[in-house]
Amino acid sequence: MVDLLFFQPIQLVPWCFFCIAYLVWRRYGFTRATGGRPLPPGPPGRPIVGKIFDFTQHDVHRLFMRYSEQYGALHDLHGLGKRIIVLNELSAINDLLENRAAIYSHRPESVSGGVLMGFSKSMILLPYGPEWRAHRKLARMALGPTQLKEYAILQEDIAASLAEALLDTPHDFFSLVRIGAGRMVIAVTYGIRNSAFQTECIMNGERFVEFARRTFTPGNYLCDILPFLKHAPSWVPFQCELQHGKEAFIEFQTKPFEYVKQEMDKGNILPSLTLRLLQCPPQGMPDFERHLMWVGGAMFGGMPVCTYATVLTFIMAMALNRDKQRIAQAEIDAVIGGDRLPRIEDRRQLPYVDAVIKETMRWQPALPLAGLSRCTAHDDFYRGFFIPNNSIIVPNVWAIAYDPRSKYNPEAFIPERFMDVNEKIVDPDQWAFGFGRRACPGQNLGENSVFILVATILSVFDILPPENEALEQEFTQHVFRSPKPFKCSISPRTFAKARLVRLRAAEGVA
Numbered sequence: 001m002v003d004l005l006f007f008q009p010i011q012l013v014p015w016c017f018f019c020i021a022y023l024v025w026r027r028y029g030f031t032r033a034t035g036g037r038p039l040p041p042g043p044p045g046r047p048i049v050g051k052i053f054d055f056t057q058h059d060v061h062r063l064f065m066r067y068s069e070q071y072g073a074l075h076d077l078h079g080l081g082k083r084i085i086v087l088n089e090l091s092a093i094n095d096l097l098e099n100r101a102a103i104y105s106h107r108p109e110s111v112s113g114g115v116l117m118g119f120s121k122s123m124i125l126l127p128y129g130p131e132w133r134a135h136r137k138l139a140r141m142a143l144g145p146t147q148l149k150e151y152a153i154l155q156e157d158i159a160a161s162l163a164e165a166l167l168d169t170p171h172d173f174f175s176l177v178r179i180g181a182g183r184m185v186i187a188v189t190y191g192i193r194n195s196a197f198q199t200e201c202i203m204n205g206e207r208f209v210e211f212a213r214r215t216f217t218p219g220n221y222l223c224d225i226l227p228f229l230k231h232a233p234s235w236v237p238f239q240c241e242l243q244h245g246k247e248a249f250i251e252f253q254t255k256p257f258e259y260v261k262q263e264m265d266k267g268n269i270l271p272s273l274t275l276r277l278l279q280c281p282p283q284g285m286p287d288f289e290r291h292l293m294w295v296g297g298a299m300f301g302g303m304p305v306c307t308y309a310t311v312l313t314f315i316m317a318m319a320l321n322r323d324k325q326r327i328a329q330a331e332i333d334a335v336i337g338g339d340r341l342p343r344i345e346d347r348r349q350l351p352y353v354d355a356v357i358k359e360t361m362r363w364q365p366a367l368p369l370a371g372l373s374r375c376t377a378h379d380d381f382y383r384g385f386f387i388p389n390n391s392i393i394v395p396n397v398w399a400i401a402y403d404p405r406s407k408y409n410p411e412a413f414i415p416e417r418f419m420d421v422n423e424k425i426v427d428p429d430q431w432a433f434g435f436g437r438r439a440c441p442g443q444n445l446g447e448n449s450v451f452i453l454v455a456t457i458l459s460v461f462d463i464l465p466p467e468n469e470a471l472e473q474e475f476t477q478h479v480f481r482s483p484k485p486f487k488c489s490i491s492p493r494t495f496a497k498a499r500l501v502r503l504r505a506a507e508g509v510a
């Protein structure tokens, strides 16, 4: 009725003609670009928003696995102008992220974390290009086999010191493990010893990671879906929050770096990846110190979450599976004896402990959607489907971990699945640390951290479920999956083990 006040019916004809011509032209352009091939299939969505808010659902990785039963290895979700393609099979992930790395190694733009919180120059978010390559080069230089040996001693010191803290206040295990993982990062990245400053850095790190977790959780900030909102005034609540995140980020990244620069000449710090690179900078890298500060921040930000998530999940699994715990303890006793604590170099002699760690990473992966998504650099075709430029690519590694074709129940905690020579189980080190050129640069260091914490805890403590109540098996959602606080009982296996821990912890320098 209102329209008729402005238009006579005859005047609508050219408009209708124009609209139809536009739709035909778009369809023609699309068909030409796709060569007539369809987009990957996917569940039907709502008008405009499509299926974009699926990402905010509880256990979204399980939802995507269910979709894959219906739509196959890759399925499409779209809405609000974004196209998201979820990959649910290792072969598809490797075909695209490894074998077509030139197309699939970008990250999607993060408005909340990157633009507004200022994290965009971190290796974790940088687009695939020269600056990202410079950061990866520094990370490689700092994480070579010789350096890992130097860091191993610090990691063993911190594992002993965590065990000592567990003797004193075992009921605080949840926060002690988080602090232990944080201390490992601070020691390895910046060489900062146990001190008030170290505690301050760990707290700053935890504060920043909490902001980062929120920005990396899809759907948390509308500005990631509607990027023009980044221009909203600074008093709008999400802008205020991200401004606080930015302050936390600057403090977390700059303070320890400046500290290393001040202290390195006094010889007051431990060997660390920042120190090593400051002492032997690479040739011909302009703006080296600025790059190094960002690399330190990326390491510091990337490392503790996966480490503590894995160790806390291990503690939960041991409390729930006493039989597996006893087998692992017996292996450690047989190989290491009672005179010392485990060392990182023992790992190869402890295949069952190794299988327990693999099973922990499979049972509850810390990053079920492989951390951060990727973004295509141009149009591509795969398995007869068209994958447009700028599509967001999400590898759902949960679908690999919970492969229903396995002989073993995927929901159960069974380390033996990794020792069965007749069953081909995909090792988590093929998917838990990411893929292709963007795969985790800290994999070996992270594996060492997890191993030494797990082996030390197993060697010294018995872990039992809480008395008279069920153990809560709740996990945080979305990007990082970590147990929510739960109760269990942790007590030294023998008096001699407790004494050993105190002696070893007293020798530590980290």
Ligand code: HEM
Pocket: 123, 124, 125, 298, 299, 300, 302, 303, 306, 307, 310, 366, 367, 370, 371, 372, 432, 433, 434, 435, 436, 437, 438, 439, 440, 441, 442, 443, 445, 446, 447, 450
């Ligand atoms: C249990 C331990 C760890 C796990 C499970 C893990 C897992 C991952 C995953 C899945 C990714 C995403 C890779 C991709 O996009 O394909 C990643 C990236 C990354 N990780 Fe780790 N990580 C661990 C430990 C570490 C450690 C110890 C460091 C630091 C020394 C680290 C630093 C990074 C960085 C900087 C990136 C970004 C790489 C890039 O975008 O180029 N991570 N990690």
